[in-house]
Every structure is written in C-alpha cells, then in structure tokens.
Amino acid sequence: MNARLIYGSVLLSIGMLAAAQVWLSHLRIELSQHAYVLQQGIEKQHDGMQVLGLEYASLARPNRLRQLAHKKLGMQAPKPMQVLRP
Amino acid sequence: MKNPYNKQDIHVRRRIELIIGGMALGLSLLLIRAVDLHVLQSDELKERASHQHFHQYSVVAPRGVIRDRHGRILSKSIEVPSIGALVDEIPKKDLPSLAKALEIPLATLKHKVENRKGFRWLARQVSPAIAKHVAALNIPGVRQENEWRRYHPLGPETGHILGFVGIDGHGLEGIERSMDQHLQGLPGTRLVQRDARGQSLPGGIWLQEPHPGKELTLTIDSNIQSIAYAALTEGIRKQQAKGGSVVILNPKNGDILAMANWPGFNPNRFSHYRPNQWRNRAITDMFEPGSTMKPFTIASAIESQDWQLNSRVFCENGSFKVADYTIHDDHPEGWLDLTGIIARSSNIGAAKIAMSIGARKLHGDLSSLGFGQRTGIHLGGESPGILTPPEQWGLVETANIAFGQGIATTPLQLAAAFSILGNHGIKHQPRIILSKEPSQGSQVLSSQTTQAITQMLIAATGDDGTGKRAVPAGYNVAGKTGTAQKANNHGSYDKNKFTAVFAGFAPAESPEIVIVVVIDEPQKSIYGGAVAAPIFRDIAATTLPYLGSLPEPKDLATWQVQHVSSASHKTRESDAVGHFIGLSLRQAYQQADQLGYALRSHGSGWVTRQSPSPRATLSKGSEIEVWLDE
Numbered sequence: 001m002n003a004r005l006i007y008g009s010v011l012l013s014i015g016m017l018a019a020a021q022v023w024l025s026h027l028r029i030e031l032s033q034h035a036y037v038l039q040q041g042i043e044k045q046h047d048g049m050q051v052l053g054l055e056y057a058s059l060a061r062p063n064r065l066r067q068l069a070h071k072k073l074g075m076q077a078p079k080p081m082q083v084l085r086p
Numbered sequence: 087m088k089n090p091y092n093k094q095d096i097h098v099r100r101r102i103e104l105i106i107g108g109m110a111l112g113l114s115l116l117l118i119r120a121v122d123l124h125v126l127q128s129d130e131l132k133e134r135a136s137h138q139h140f141h142q143y144s145v146v147a148p149r150g151v152i153r154d155r156h157g158r159i160l161s162k163s164i165e166v167p168s169i170g171a172l173v174d175e176i177p178k179k180d181l182p183s184l185a186k187a188l189e190i191p192l193a194t195l196k197h198k199v200e201n202r203k204g205f206r207w208l209a210r211q212v213s214p215a216i217a218k219h220v221a222a223l224n225i226p227g228v229r230q231e232n233e234w235r236r237y238h239p240l241g242p243e244t245g246h247i248l249g250f251v252g253i254d255g256h257g258l259e260g261i262e263r264s265m266d267q268h269l270q271g272l273p274g275t276r277l278v279q280r281d282a283r284g285q286s287l288p289g290g291i292w293l294q295e296p297h298p299g300k301e302l303t304l305t306i307d308s309n310i311q312s313i314a315y316a317a318l319t320e321g322i323r324k325q326q327a328k329g330g331s332v333v334i335l336n337p338k339n340g341d342i343l344a345m346a347n348w349p350g351f352n353p354n355r356f357s358h359y360r361p362n363q364w365r366n367r368a369i370t371d372m373f374e375p376g377s378t379m380k381p382f383t384i385a386s387a388i389e390s391q392d393w394q395l396n397s398r399v400f401c402e403n404g405s406f407k408v409a410d411y412t413i414h415d416d417h418p419e420g421w422l423d424l425t426g427i428i429a430r431s432s433n434i435g436a437a438k439i440a441m442s443i444g445a446r447k448l449h450g451d452l453s454s455l456g457f458g459q460r461t462g463i464h465l466g467g468e469s470p471g472i473l474t475p476p477e478q479w480g481l482v483e484t485a486n487i488a489f490g491q492g493i494a495t496t497p498l499q500l501a502a503a504f505s506i507l508g509n510h511g512i513k514h515q516p517r518i519i520l521s522k523e524p525s526q527g528s529q530v531l532s533s534q535t536t537q538a539i540t541q542m543l544i545a546a547t548g549d550d551g552t553g554k555r556a557v558p559a560g561y562n563v564a565g566k567t568g569t570a571q572k573a574n575n576h577g578s579y580d581k582n583k584f585t586a587v588f589a590g591f592a593p594a595e596s597p598e599i600v601i602v603v604v605i606d607e608p609q610k611s612i613y614g615g616a617v618a619a620p621i622f623r624d625i626a627a628t629t630l631p632y633l634g635s636l637p638e639p640k641d642l643a644t645w646q647v648q649h650v651s652s653a654s655h656k657t658r659e660s661d662a663v664g665h666f667i668g669l670s671l672r673q674a675y676q677q678a679d680q681l682g683y684a685l686r687s688h689g690s691g692w693v694t695r696q697s698p699s700p701r702a703t704l705s706k707g708s709e710i711e712v713w714l715d716e
C-alpha cells in the first residue's frame with residue numbers, strides 16, 4: 001500500500017513538473033514575443049523621432065523663417081541703424 | 087548410416103550464423119556510419135544544422151549626422167523602404183498590379199524581372215505610401231528592405247558644401263565625399279533563431295553591433311550661410327549675372343562661416359542637376375583677382391622697406407607703356423601716395439611699385455600669403471590657382487600681376503589672404519571642420535604693415551573710394567573692389583566678359599568677418615564697386631549685428647530718417663490700430679505718435695507682442711501696450 005502511494009506520488013510529481021515545464025515554456029515564448037513587439041515599438045518610435053528631428057530642421061531653416069517672418073508678420077531683416085546697443 | 091538430425095542441426099546453426107553475421111555486418115555499418123557522421127562529418131553537419139536553425143543577417147548602420155557650429159542639423163540619414171524581390175518567384179500575372187503599386191511603367195518592371203534569377207531591387211528608397219501599397223498586394227517573392235537615405239534640410243543653401251550621398255550610401259561630392267570614412271557607419275551582424283517553417287523567432291543576438299557613423303561639426307553658421315546665399319542670389323538676379331560665389335571667414339581663426347555659390351543645386355535631388363552645377367565654385371573656379379591684388383602688392387612694397395607710407399608715385403595721367411604694352415587707369419591720376427593708389431585703384435601706380443621691388447620679392451610675398459597653393463581645406467576638387475614662377479616674370483608680367491592680371495585665385499584663397507590683412511599679419515589655414523583645438527597661426531606680414539594697409543582699405547571704401555557702396559551704415563569697412571576681364575579659350579581676354587569682385591573685412595577696426603564676393607559676367611554693370619560691393623554691404627549689414635558687433639552711430643540724422651519696412655507700412659494702412667510687432671522701441675514710439683496713440687512699453691529690443699491687436703479699433707489718445715524682447 002505504502003509502495004503504491006509512493007509510486008503514485010512520484011508519478012504525479014513528474015506529471016506536474018512536466019506540465020509546469022510546458023506552461024513555462026509557453027510563457028517564455030509569449031513573453032519573448034511581447035518583448036519583441038515592445039522592442040519593435042521602441043525602434044519605430046526612435047525612427048519617428050529621427051524623422052521629426054529632420055522635419056524640425058527643415059521647417060526651422062533660416063530661409064523659411066525669414067520668408068515667413070516677412071510674409072506673415074511683415075518683418076524685415078534689421079538694418080544696422082535699427083539695432084541698438086543695450 | 088548418417089544421422090539426419092545432425093544434418094538439420096548443421097543447417098540451423100548455419101542459418102543462425104548467417105543471421106548473426108548479417109546483424110554484425112549491419113551493426114558494423116551503422117557503427118561506421120555513426121563514426122562518419124559524428125566524427126568525420128561532424129563540423130560540416132553542425133554548420134548545416136546551424137544554418138537551418140539560425141539565420142544571420144547584416145544591418146547597415148546610418149551615416150553620422152553633419153551639424154553646423156551651433157548644432158543645427160545640416161545632413162542626416164533616415165530609414166526609408168526599398169522594394170526588392172526574388173524575381174524568379176514573382177508570378178507573371180502579378181506584374182501589372184506590382185508596376186502600378188511601384189508607380190513605374192510595366193515595361194521597366196518587366197525589364198528588371200524577366201529572364202533573370204535571384205534577388206533584384208525593383209525600386210529603391212521609395213515613399214512609405216508606395217511600400218504600403220506593395221505590401222498590401224502580398225505578391226510571392228516581393229519583399230521590403232529598409233535602407234538609409236540622406237537628407238539635407240537646408241537644401242540648395244548648403245548643397246555645394248555638403249555634396250551628396252549615392253544610393254549605396256557613399257559620399258559622392260563635397261564634405262560627404264571628403265569625410266566619407268569618418269561619416270560611414272560600421273555594419274552589424276545579427277543572429278536569430280528560426281522555427282520549423284523557417285520564420286525568424288523573436289529575440290536574437292548581435293554577433294557584431296552596428297556602429298553609426300561619427301558626427302561631424304562644421305564651422306559653417308547656417309544663419310550666415312543663409313544670409314550669404316540669399317544676398318548672392320538677389321545680387322545675381324539684379325545683375326543678370328552668370329554665377330557667383332561668396333566666402334565668409336573668421337579672420338581670427340580661419341573658420342569658414344559661409345560658402346555660397348550660385349547657381350545652387352538641391353542635394354536632395356542631385357540627379358536633377360547637371361554635374362557642372364555640383365561643383366563648389368568657391369574652391370574650384372579660378373579668376374583673375376584684378377585690383378583686389380593691389381593691397382598685397384603695396385604690402386610687399388612696405389615690407390621691402392624701400393617704400394614708406396608717404397612715398398609718392400607718378401601715375402602718368404592714366405597711360406603708361408611697359409615694353410610694348412600699355413597700362414591704362416580708369417581714373418587718370420598724377421602723383422599719388424600709397425593710400426591714393428589703393429583708394430583710386432591705380433594700375434599704373436601698382437605696376438610701378440611692383441617693378442621697383444622686383445619679381446622675386448613680390449612672388450615670395452604672394453606665395454607666403456597663400457596664392458598659387460591649395461588652402462588644404464577638407465573639400466575635394468580645390469584648385470591651387472595660378473602663380474607662375476618668378477623666372478617667367480618679365481617686366482610686363484610683373485606689372486600685370488601687381489594689379490591682378492596674369493595671376494588666378496579662388497574666392498577662398500582671396501578670402502584667406504584678406505584674413506591675413508585683417509588679423510595683424512597672422513595667417514590661419516581656412517578650416518571647415520570645427521575643432522576644439524585653437525588654430526595655429528603664422529606671422530607672414532608685420533602688424534605695422536597690415537595696419538597701414540587696413541587704413542588704405544578704409545580709404546578705398548570712403549566717399550572718394552571705389553568701394554563706397556560696400557559700407558553698411560554704422561560701420562567702417564576695409565576692402566577693395568576688383569574688375570577683371572575674363573580670359574577666353576584663345577589665350578587672350580574677352581572684351582565683353584568680366585568678373586566683378588569685392589573683398590574686405592568689417593568692422594575695419596576689429597574685424598569679425600572677411601567677406602569675398604565674386605560675380606561672374608554681370609550684365610548691368612561690370613565694376614566690382616557697383617556689382618559686388620552692394621552684396622558685401624547687404625551681407626555685412628545683417629551678419630555683423632548677428633555676431634554681436636553693433637554699429638556705431640556716426641551722425642544722428644541717419645538715425646532719424648530710418649523707416650520701417652514697406653511691408654509694415656502696407657499692414658498699417660489696412661489696420662485700425664497698426665502693426666507694431668517687429669519694430670524697435672524708437673520706431674514703435676514714432677508710429678504711435680503718428681497715429682495719435684499713447685504707448686506703454688515693457689522690456690527692450692524688438693516688439694514681439696502688442697495689445698490691442700493690430701486689427702482692433704481705438705480712438706485717438708488711447709493707450710497701446712507693447713512688449714519687447716531681446
């Protein structure tokens with residue numbers, strides 16, 4: 001009787017460990033895929049930042065600012081005598 | 087009598103022996119095969135298994151960013167999609183829809199894929215929209231790869247300096263080419279595991295991390311570059327000239343603050359321009375400097391100690407014969423001192439001085455000033471100019487070189503030479519790569535000589551000088567005009583083609599910038615004083631305040647007659663209150679007074695905000711509030 005119980009317990013433990021192993025394996029793959037998706041997201045955001053940085057540089061180029069200041073605000077480049085010593 | 091059982095036993099035994107022998111042979115073969123697989127073919131098989139389970143691919147690293155001296159981005163790479171395919175796997179029926187998605191003619195696509203095998207690019211560096219359309223088609227064999235594309239946000243303004251990068255990621259012109267090794271990134275290799283279907287599993291390891299190219303900071307100031315490009319373009323438009331260049335240097339360290347050429351080209355679409363439009367004329371094109379050479383002739387004379395500041399030369403009333411060659415002056419003069427020769431731009435005076443000091447002395451001094459040699463700037467295609475050996479100088483050649491004929495220079499060389507005059511005789515090598523280490527200068531002219539030349543150059547831009555149009559209000563400019571006939575293909579001068587030049591530095595007392603303006607074949611006027619000097623003035627007038635060098639008011643009347651821009655006037659006519667934004671405090675008070683309003687101001691500098699708004703209506707005597715910001 002005792003021997004049967006011991007064998008049964010051992011077999012059950014082995015079964016449970018095997019099931020846990022399978023579950024952990026699936027969890028690992030799932031987490032790995034999630035991490036991969038996050039990594040991809042980070043890279044995408046990083047790429048987006050690069051593009052935005054370039055777009056900022058393009059929008060803030062001096063020639064464009066000068067034209068906008070002239071057309072939208074009626075501004076002109078200051079003449080030397082319009083610049084005052086503080 | 088024979089024993090039949092004994093015979094049967096023998097048969098059974100033989101069969102058993104045969105079976106055992108067969109099994110032994112089989113086991114032996116298996117053993118041999120096992121040894122073959124595990125020992126002899128082990129390495130090769132392991133490698134094949136690794137190929138099946140792992141996939142390794144290379145990742146191209148981006149080129150380094152190029153920035154101006156204030157950190158503004160001048161050139162940067164970003165990832166863009168490219169469409170490639172294993173062309174033999176594409177079904178023929180899908181070609182029309184693929185061509186439509188790629189926005190290329192079907193014939194072009196067929197030419198790329200038909201009767202070919204393996205991987206081929208179908209369209210490189212396409213827009214994300216095109217890549218999305220192609221992906222939606224899900225055509226077998228077609229795939230998207232990401233590549234790095236170079237963008238230059240300032241476009242034509244920096245086109246000649248930066249150059250451009252080819253589709254394979256290598257610099258082909260300008261800084262992109264000359265600093266290609268520095269800017270190139272180091273590609274990386276990544277290893278990923280594959281599943282049974284051959285698809286990559288998440289994760290993976292870097293066998294070699296990709297390293298982006300190193301950043302590069304230029305001495306260029308993008309604001310000054312933009313100012314120079316705009317002024318040059320406007321000047322050339324007014325003169326209907328063929329082309330031109332502007333170089334702006336800091337004389338104290340040789341930093342190139344701007345280098346603009348016209349016609350420009352957009353490096354983002356370089357293939358739309360002809361190759362001769364790609365060249366950086368400021369370093370590749372030579373021209374005869376004309377009268378801008380005279381200050382160096384006079385400097386050489388003073389350095390020889392044979393000539394004093396008050397020495398006088400008879401200028402032959404405008405016509406002087408050297409051997410069988412006659413030299414003319416545009417402004418016939420009698421006796422002139424050295425300052426007069428510069429201010430009145432006398433060819434005869436300069437020629438007589440050069441002949442007196444001799445070819446060797448003049449050649450030596452011009453060489454030490456950098457003429458006839460490349461400056462060594464980090465840009466390809468630089469011309470050394472032309473300065474022939476003194477052995478080839480006869481009297482005529484010596485006389486001609488004294489006033490800038492028979493010698494050729496680039497705009498950058500001329501700017502570097504004027505930097506010496508503006509920096510107490512200390513020569514700095516022009517540089518376009520910003521360095522933390524201070525530039526090592528060398529004394530090539532004495533400080534006394536350069537001070538004397540500076541005073542002469544100030545006289546040359548005075549009311550009686552040829553360069554008076556180069557002077558912005560509130561500053562002194564030391565500079566010299568130049569007008570030179572262009573040489574033609576027959577070895578003589580073209581009577582109708584000229585180069586107009588102005589070279590100088592400002593403020594004359596403590597130079598912040600050296601500016602050289604060269605205009606090629608102007609049509610409205612041929613003279614440097616009329617063509618190039620106003621461009622110099624426009625650049626100096628905007629750049630000097632930007633650099634913190636403020637004008638000194640010379641007379642109050644000039645201040646009183648300053649008007650706000652015509653654009654501001656137009657706005658005021660249509661507005662009830664008026665547009666105060668952009669005005670100085672003085673102008674804001676003037677405008678408020680004219681319109682009959684009281685003004686309350688906050689801060690100093692320029693009006694950035696006003697209340698009420700320009701379109702609001704106010705009764706006379708009401709108060710307008712303005713906020714100024716430095």
